[in-house]
Amino acid sequence: MYNAFEYVLQVTKINGDSQDDSSDCYTVVIPLNILQKLLLTNYRPKITREKMTRDLFEKVLSIDVNKVLMERVLNHIDSIVVSLSSSATFEPFTAETSDEQQGQLRISMETDFIVIKGLRALNAIKSHISEIPECWNVAIELKILVPKSGSNNINHSCFDNEESDELSDLINELLSNYSKKKLLIAKVVIEAVEPFKLLTDIENSSLPSRSSKLFTLSSIRLATSALLANMSNISTLQQAELAISYWHTISKYMPEWWRVIKREVSAGEIRRDYVHSHAPVLLGLGYFGAALLQEDPINWEKRLEAIAHINWSRSNPEWDGRIITEGRISKAKSSSLLVASYLKSLLGLSLTPEEGDLEEKLNVMRSLHVNKN
Incomplete structure (x- = not known):
């Protein structure tokens, strides 16, 4: 030749x-x-x-x-x-x-x-x-x-x-024939967002006490599904791009996640002392993100800077009754909605009727607790 x-x-x-x-x-x-x-x-x-x-x-x-x-x-x-x-x-x-x-x-x-x-x-x-x-x-x-x-x-x-x-x-x-698009998007998000990629347990639905991970695949799937609840009008590829951008931005304001990556602290210590890696809180971040993307599709990334000042430690009394019940992380949907309503109020977003009702009940409960003491 x-x-x-x-x-x-x-x-x-x-x-x-x-x-x-x-x-x-x-x-x-x-x-x-x-x-x-x-x-x-x-x-x-x-x-x-x-x-x-x-x-x-x-x-x-x-x-x-x-x-x-x-x-x-x-x-x-x-x-x-x-x-x-x-x-x-x-x-x-x-x-x-x-x-x-x-x-x-x-x-x-x-x-x-x-x-x-x-x-x-x-x-x-x-x-x-x-x-x-x-x-x-x-x-x-x-x-x-x-x-x-x-x-x-x-x-x-x-x-x-x-x-x-x-x-x-x-x-x-291929996606049009894919039966588990939400799971697929979650896997793509995990691959793209560094804390998720390095700190997610893909195999287990719950984390063992000595796990070196902060998240599970199921928690990221549920949170990302909540985030994209209003995005059915765009392609799966575009939904994934949006989810990646959102979670990447969120991760920038979660210094404790990065401390685990740098091995400055163990994952177990962060799970024990902070709320922001637990599934119900991630779900709340998803609910909140969906509202933010819908109300402010242009400037949402800039507005997320406000969460940098949130105290995510369990010792913050703001989480009592909201996400912590009797000293434990609550897995109830209402707790995730209360996380979302707290974040919405912080950024000046309107609450849904359900979130408004939950906030009223929380305030009543706290008032009764104060009066009792």
Whole structure:
């Protein structure tokens, strides 16, 4: 296929399919065992918040995503797209037509083949067939972008956007058939928010007394579901992005969480002395967040700065009767709503009728307690 100085590929030149004016486009069907020897993967698209969230979904859904991407490439529905680091020589076999032209492409062996689209699919294929050597002879379609004479750079951004859109569509398609979206979003949030990622017990629904964790998957799932209760009008991907932003912002104002990460204090001590890692309080933060996002969708992040001044220790009398009953964290829904109403009042948000009633009952109870003493 090649001599000592160059690769020679039998290709089809596709006129008008390079997606920019800086390159010519060629296609070739090539066995995987040859392809893997040619390709480099040192091109990295620009990282955006949307891409980070989508990548987290891809990680959680990796088995399903990789299966679909792999099948698309193996069935020639999608192509692997590469760019060359330098120009190449095309020698036509046939006369040029309006659409395509057969010929051979001579490429210096010093030229780099850089994957700019289809790397995920390629890796999925390699992972899937690594134990079946004969499958390396399977041929897939490779699209090669060659810089035109006088052009030093190929515009990769159009492929970034195209692959980003295609992957988003694929994830949304998989999500539309996913029966446990709330659980999936919670897993993505845990992956994205550092205190959750490092301090969440994924396996247990409750934490053992000597656990090194602060949270459970179930508590984050319930709290995030409450947070997104009013967000059914946006996509699952957008819901996850919003939840990540909210919990990331909340975590900035919870210094005790970070102290556990830095091993300045144990998780058990924080659970014993503070309320803010317990499931009912997280749920209250979710209820409160839902109201804040609805009432102030523009400035909610700035307004959350107010929670930096809250005393979350159990010794704070504000939590008595609200989240602590007879010295223990209350698991009642009403306690979570009372946490939410406290936070709403702090930020000047309106209470729901149910929250208003609970606040009145709490005040009456406290008054009776004071009079009794």
